[in-house]
Amino acid sequence: MHPSIRLLPRHTIGTLFLALAGTACLAQTADAARMERARAQLQKRFDAADANADGLLSRDEAKAGMPRVFKQFDRIDSDKDGTITMEQIGSFAAQQRQR
Numbered sequence: 001m002h003p004s005i006r007l008l009p010r011h012t013i014g015t016l017f018l019a020l021a022g023t024a025c026l027a028q029t030a031d032a033a034r035m036e037r038a039r040a041q042l043q044k045r046f047d048a049a050d051a052n053a054d055g056l057l058s059r060d061e062a063k064a065g066m067p068r069v070f071k072q073f074d075r076i077d078s079d080k081d082g083t084i085t086m087e088q089i090g091s092f093a094a095q096q097r098q099r
Contacts, residue, residue: 039090046086056083 049057049065059082062070069076069089076084076092 042089043086046089056085058083 045066046057047053049061049069051061051065057066057069059070059073062073062084069084072092073084076088078088078091
């Protein structure tokens with residue numbers, strides 16, 4: 001243990017620990033809120049691009065309404081059926097974040 005920590009009363013150390021833990025929880029909550037806003041924004045853009053409202057984006061719909069998705073269309077279309085879903089976009093985005 002660091003010598004300066006030994007000088008602090010136990011309740012002060014506990015309070016510091018709780019404060020740090022609380023800060024970490026707030027950061028995680030903020031990250032979760034930010035991710036939810038991003039997901040909602042993506043869903044809104046997906047719905048606008050989905051011209052026939054079938055819950056799928058064709059290559060043409062992606063090209064017209066989501067050009068960045070269109071550029072990665074073949075990589076996102078994991079089942080190679082010529083359409084992509086929000087779930088496939090989410091999976092692709094998660095894979096990219098892990099890199």
